[in-house]
Amino acid sequence: MMIAVTALREKIRKKIFIAVTVISALLTLLLSTGSTTLTIGGEPLTGYNIMMPVVMTVMHAVSCIMAMVISLGTIPAEYERRTHHLILTRGVSQARYHGELTLANVGASLISHGIFMAGAAVYMVSQGHGRELPMMLPAYMISGLGAAVVSTLSTALSAVMGRLPAGLIAGTVTLAGIFAPLLELAKSMAGGLAGKLLGVMLFLLPDLNSMQSAAAKLLTGKGSGLHPVFTGMFYIYLFAMFVMIYKRKADKE
Amino acid sequence: MKLINMMVSGITGIALLTGSIATAANGISDEDMACCKKALSMQSDADDIGFEGFRLADCDVVFNDGRHDYVVHTDGSSEKRSPVISTFAATAYENDGSFEVIVPTKASMGTLAVMMGGEWDEAHQVSTIWHEAFHCFQLTNFRGNIEGLTNGHTFSKEDFSEKLINDEYAKNEKAKQLFTKQLEILDKARREEDIDNIREDMLKYKQLDTERRELISGDAEILEDYYTIVEGTAFYVEMMMTEAQSEENFVKEYDSRLTVFAEGSSKYYSLGGAQCLLLDRLDSEWEAGYDFSVPMSELIYEKLGV
Numbered sequence: 001m002m003i004a005v006t007a008l009r010e011k012i013r014k015k016i017f018i019a020v021t022v023i024s025a026l027l028t029l030l031l032s033t034g035s036t037t038l039t040i041g042g043e044p045l046t047g048y049n050i051m052m053p054v055v056m057t058v059m060h061a062v063s064c065i066m067a068m069v070i071s072l073g074t075i076p077a078e079y080e081r082r083t084h085h086l087i088l089t090r091g092v093s094q095a096r097y098h099g100e101l102t103l104a105n106v107g108a109s110l111i112s113h114g115i116f117m118a119g120a121a122v123y124m125v126s127q128g129h130g131r132e133l134p135m136m137l138p139a140y141m142i143s144g145l146g147a148a149v150v151s152t153l154s155t156a157l158s159a160v161m162g163r164l165p166a167g168l169i170a171g172t173v174t175l176a177g178i179f180a181p182l183l184e185l186a187k188s189m190a191g192g193l194a195g196k197l198l199g200v201m202l203f204l205l206p207d208l209n210s211m212q213s214a215a216a217k218l219l220t221g222k223g224s225g226l227h228p229v230f231t232g233m234f235y236i237y238l239f240a241m242f243v244m245i246y247k248r249k250a251d252k253e
Numbered sequence: 254m255k256l257i258n259m260m261v262s263g264i265t266g267i268a269l270l271t272g273s274i275a276t277a278a279n280g281i282s283d284e285d286m287a288c289c290k291k292a293l294s295m296q297s298d299a300d301d302i303g304f305e306g307f308r309l310a311d312c313d314v315v316f317n318d319g320r321h322d323y324v325v326h327t328d329g330s331s332e333k334r335s336p337v338i339s340t341f342a343a344t345a346y347e348n349d350g351s352f353e354v355i356v357p358t359k360a361s362m363g364t365l366a367v368m369m370g371g372e373w374d375e376a377h378q379v380s381t382i383w384h385e386a387f388h389c390f391q392l393t394n395f396r397g398n399i400e401g402l403t404n405g406h407t408f409s410k411e412d413f414s415e416k417l418i419n420d421e422y423a424k425n426e427k428a429k430q431l432f433t434k435q436l437e438i439l440d441k442a443r444r445e446e447d448i449d450n451i452r453e454d455m456l457k458y459k460q461l462d463t464e465r466r467e468l469i470s471g472d473a474e475i476l477e478d479y480y481t482i483v484e485g486t487a488f489y490v491e492m493m494m495t496e497a498q499s500e501e502n503f504v505k506e507y508d509s510r511l512t513v514f515a516e517g518s519s520k521y522y523s524l525g526g527a528q529c530l531l532l533d534r535l536d537s538e539w540e541a542g543y544d545f546s547v548p549m550s551e552l553i554y555e556k557l558g559v
Contacts, residue, residue: 181364188319188341188361195339199320230272237269241262 003087003097007074007104012111020066020112027062028119031055032126048127053216055123059116060143060212061178066116067109067147068170071154072163074101079248095244102155102243106236109151113144124219135218143215145232146208150174152239153206159243176201177208206235281323281331284359285316288378289325292386298497299383302490303540304390312389313353314382315346318361324353341365343381345388352389356381376498384491391483391545398546402479408472415517418480421473422516431465432524433514439527440512443534451534452557459559462550478548480518485525485549492526528553 031051075098078084087097117140121133153173157166176183180202187198210228281289293309300307316323319341322334337348343356356362359378366373391399408417422429435458442454466474496503511527514520528549532539535556543552 181360182368184319185341185361185364185368188317188357191339225276225278227273227276227278230269230276234266234269234273237266241266 001100001103003092003100004103004107007101008107011070011074011104011108016070016108017111017115020115023062023066024059024116024119027058027116028122031058032123048129049220051127052120052124052129052219053213055120056139056143056212056216056219057209059120060146060208060215063109063113063116063143063147064150064174064178064208065171066112067105067150068154068167068174070108070112071105071151072158072167072170074105075155075159075243075248076163094247098155098159098246098248099240099244102152102240105151105155106148109147110144113147114140117143132219132221139215139218142218142229142232143212145229145236146177146206146211149177149206149208149211149232149235149239152236152243156239156242156246159246159248173205174208177206180205180207180209207231280333281316281325282358282360284375285323285378286325286331288359288375288382289314289316291375292379292382295379295383295494295497298494299490301497302493303538304387304490304543305541306394307387307390307490309354309383309386311393312345312386313348313351314386315353315355316358317341317355318358322355323358343385345385345392347392352392354382354385354389356385376495376502379498380491380495383494384487387487387490388483391487395545398544399483401546402482403475406472406475408476418473418476418520419517421469425468428465428468429514431461431468432520433512435461435465436512436514436520436523436527439524439531443527443531445534448535448557451531452559455531455553455557456559459550459554477521480521481525481528481550482545482548484518484522486529486543486545488522488526489529492530525549532556 031054078087078101084097088094117136121136124130124133124136150170150173154166154170157170160166161169183198183202187195187202189195190198207228211232214225214228292314296309299309310327313327314325315337316325317336317338320336322336323331324334325331338344338346338355341357341361345352346355347353356378357365359373359375362378362381363373366377422432438454438458438461442451442458445451445454469477492503492507495506507526511523511530513523515523532549532552535553539552539556
């Protein structure tokens with residue numbers, strides 16, 4: 001676990017969490033004060049049960065993007081700095097090395113997600129729903145799966161290809177996951193070959209929206225299913241296994 | 254040790270995959286079921302409208318999420334099946350000799366509504382179920398009359414669409430203006446206290462109607478009557494069921510829409526719906542015995558003697 005802890009400490013030193021905190025604070029301010037009013041069809045969105053899912057959606061989406069930013073560079077940076085030589089020559093397998101780096105990425109992404117959820121908790125309290133604060137913990141754990149999925153995916157891609165293509169693919173998958181309901185709708189409306197292609201895409205890609213939606217339902221007392229939890233964990237497992245199984249060429253130098 | 258690690262990893266993967274499959278939605282969602290139950294609980298409101306024999310409980314209600322149909326049968330049981338229609342639509346669909354209500358899931362409608370800058374709550378979904386249920390009622394009990402509405406047309410089956418209407422009005426600004434004026438007169442008439450004022454309004458309406466119909470083709474006229482009767486009455490039911498849920502929603506959703514010229518067949522929803530509302534002012538029991546063979550405007554003229 002030393003590699004994971006060291007990698008996590010390095011991320012904390014890079015002060016990325018200060019940026020995350022600033023973004024979270026700004027979003028909280030934006031969503032909870034009267035200075036900005038969200039509207040749909042000219043009608044202002046008001047009321048806790050309407051606004052809380054909106055807050056969760058925004059926080060979760062930004063958290064997933066931050067998880068990608070946090071995770072994309074970790075493995076490439078290790079190889080660029082040739083840190084991998086120091087580790088691998090000490091008898092640590094590449095699978096364990098990559099596995100621990102993935103763990104560090106997930107840990108950092110979950111800390112970042114926690115900061116965003118803290119923003120959502122501030123919103124919750126500011127709206128007079130402080131007594132529901134304990135529900136924030138399971139909601140954090142469920143919605144955190146989305147950030148963890150993006151983190152492991154980004155790590156896996158960055159182990160295989162350069163930062164740019166990995167970032168483009170991870171970004172596309174993340175956006176598709178966040179906007180999964182829109183793709184579902186497009187699939188229903190498109191029909192034909194386009195509909196089938198979208199159907200395959202939706203089947204393969206992680207539905208990040210379902211994870212935040214399950215968390216938001218918990219917070220608004222609507223109950224939540226286990227499906228997003230199992231699915232999120234399965235994707236994390238798949239991507240993490242890939243990172244550990246994949247043999248990066250530099251290892252053979 | 255390596256073998257044990259591999260086995261633990263494999264078992265973990267299989268367990269997670271099994272959990273994911275086992276917990277996937279196998280039935281209708283809670284929110285759609287709630288909408289269905291709410292709609293069914295409003296039968297007495299539908300009875301108050303006055304169409305004899307119109308019962309939601311006579312139709313299966315199907316929620317389509319794009320991947321599957323979730324069917325709530327008339328006996329209360331439910332099942333999941335492959336979609337019977339491939340398009341995203343709320344409709345009445347004939348399946349095994351009976352008509353069923355098909356509506357997209359509330360979640361799908363909500364996504365679409367947000368994309369279009371609107372919103373979609375339970376009341377919208379419930380009213381839509383009643384709208385489609387009314388089509389089931391029309392087609393089950395008055396199919397011959399409904400099909401007879403398009404007798405005499407020269408358009409092909411493929412042209413039986415909004416395109417014909419859109420083309421007619423796209424090239425005819427005058428007809429568009431007259432249509433809008435007619436909608437405004439209907440809206441004014443249904444708010445009048447004095448029957449003489451209503452009669453005066455409808456005389457003007459009738460003149461404008463004759464004038465406008467001369468500007469459009471015979472086929473467009475046939476389509477217009479078809480849509481005004483079939484969709485207008487269903488839209489009226491939708492409005493009434495919305496009002497039964499919330500008067501505020503009725504005003505918010507429909508008041509402005511009833512006076513606006515819309516593209517495609519939507520304009521006839523408003524026209525027919527407004528005619529039904531005016532008929533209500535003239536005779537609260539006009540729906541009893543109505544068989545969808547004559548335009549509502551004819552009933553209005555008859556009741557006013559214009």
